[in-house]
Amino acid sequence: MPRPRRRLANTCVGTVTAGLLATGATLAVPEDEELPGSSPDIAVGAYLDFGPPGVERIPYLSRWLGGREIRVGHTYLPGDRWAGIEGNVSFLDDWARWRLARPDRLFVLNVPMQERNEGRVPDHEVARLIRAGAAGDFDEHFRRLAQRLVDLGVPDTVVVLGWEMNGVTYTHRCSPDPENWKAYWRRIVGTMRSVPGQRFKFDFAPNRGSDAIGWTTCYPGDDVVDIIGMDSYDQGPGRTFDDQITQPYGLQHHVDFAKAHGKPISYPEWGLFRRGDNPEYVRRMLRWIEQQKPMYHTITDYCPHGVWQCKQNPRSAKEFRKALTPQVPPPVVPTPVVPTPVVPTPVVPTPVVPTPVVPTPVVPTPSVPVPSVPTPSVSVPAVPT
Template sequence: MRLGRLTLAAAALLLMTTASVPSGTPLSQTERHAALSSDAVRPRGTAPRPAVQRAPHEVPFGAFVGSWNDYIPNIARMASWLNNANMQVGHTYLAGNGWQDVEGEPVVLGLWSQWRQADPARRLVLGVPMLVPNEANVPDTEVAGLLARGNKGEFDQHFLRLARKLVALGGGDTVLTLGWEMNGTTYTSRCRPDPSAWKTYWRRIVGVMRSVPGQHFTFDFTPTRGLDAIPWTRCYPGDDVVDILGMDSYDMPAGATFDDYVREPYGLQDQVEFAARRGKPVSYPEWGLFHNGDNPEYVRRMVEWMRTHDTAYQTVTDYCPHGFWQCKDNPKSAEVYRQLMSGSTGAAG
């Protein structure tokens, strides 16, 4: 969601300068009808609702504390702030300035994989761009052209090299948020210019990466919450190439309540029901504050939501304006987050 997050190590401390179209963006009647009549998410009341509630439980959690290996020690520092909580999830991203970035810097991948291997209960979550340059305001026509080239196999070798490096460095079980926030407008790795081609391209990348011996990758389909530039269901590439139904969920737009985030089309409720119908867990790779200032009620409700659904993992975005430990602008929210997560022993297994 953050422009420039990956171009420099210090980007993890910058404010968000651009974002996808926020939830609640007005649509024409035609667009709204098309969105709500999607065969992937049925309007509520037209079909039996799957069971999605779980008994309260601990969820593997962590935070995005910076992209490069220099930030790995921040996980332990934040855990100490949380009264030595067991932060089991490390979350980082590959830069998307060029294909060499997507192939992965061996030192960075190696050190993150080393952090993961230090405890079998840990997991590494890696954001992987599908196209480059990933944050350069590439027009829709060019995105469509890049997707077509990708579907001809032009970019296969880059994902093959990434997969081989991860396996060789001990990161063969990494969770990959491939083309995250594809339903928005921020990234070149987006779906709206050609949803059919995008889905085919996702499937191709997954096939290439799964072809590497020794891999046990988990592929996390991670849109932004709500109806953004395109309903995320139109981008869903298929149950056989998706392991987790993720969602990036910030408290936006301004003035909205947590119940709005649950009920909105393509919001939290639709996510968990969509996943339950497919027998898949959900995740929240990015969540935090954004458009409503210091918002402790959002923090409380979000943690409760994650703990009462089939959540594979959650990682808060921990820098201003979103987070709680590195950002001093949200003292009330930080206090609530600390109370809720302090001393957590993590999830069993």
């Protein structure tokens, strides 16, 4: 199945320009229609480029989506040599700075399990390498990677280890020796978890469908898997989206399997492919994502899979943008305040009627003379001694 990688010569990825930002307009949606992919609880991302351009393009994608927050940064370690798998690449510094800028962001890192990962290594050699990994021959490479991520300040990285292991493309495929492959996965997880300070989450992400082997055969165990993902592109097996849901090892099987094992789900890779510009697929996939509530999803955004950097899918781009652009409520138009005219009440002066002053007549009190009564003089007789 297609996947982002360092060799992008055959893709339509170009420099992000103002023209990308100017295309399209927010589309109206009936009020009674639920928008697929609109839930703010689902972390949204896109693979835009493996290195610094991928980091730089994130805010432009957010603007194109009407301010939708891009919470997932997604990149891949090169699988050509062990040095790359150990994280000895400078672009990890750029992604770490982006992740640390906000606490609610997720950094998703696809990690190959073998060097020469796209080298068309034959099955018998793959089987030998799987056995060597299960025996611990490659432990030190993954210990160095874990230490590098911890030192960068991203010990909570989501590690998509050995992705699409049920297919035929990669050297880290499972089918040549499933039992030892599971032992090898367990050994890698144990090695990385042994590094002090780590809080990694390991995402087990097969291709949709059976491919070379039923992906459940490769499942290494609940104690070494934190998330069960699925890469799903618009291609066979299955002619319709309903087929993609119901087919063996399809979308419904993925959801049911994760629920049975008590794990959250993810869609690290999804996008258009064999059927070209297919807005119905984009609409149905986003509706499915909205219903299943994965931990995160990231569309592969270069040609032929993408919708923003790939101009050959304009109808799908409109559907994607309509679904993920936050629905801003219409502005509240204030009711104009019509002032009530104040009619002044005329002041009618009350006439002041003077009270006449009636003088109180002064009645003189008559003076009554008091008669003077003389006291009689009584003579006392002299008594002889």
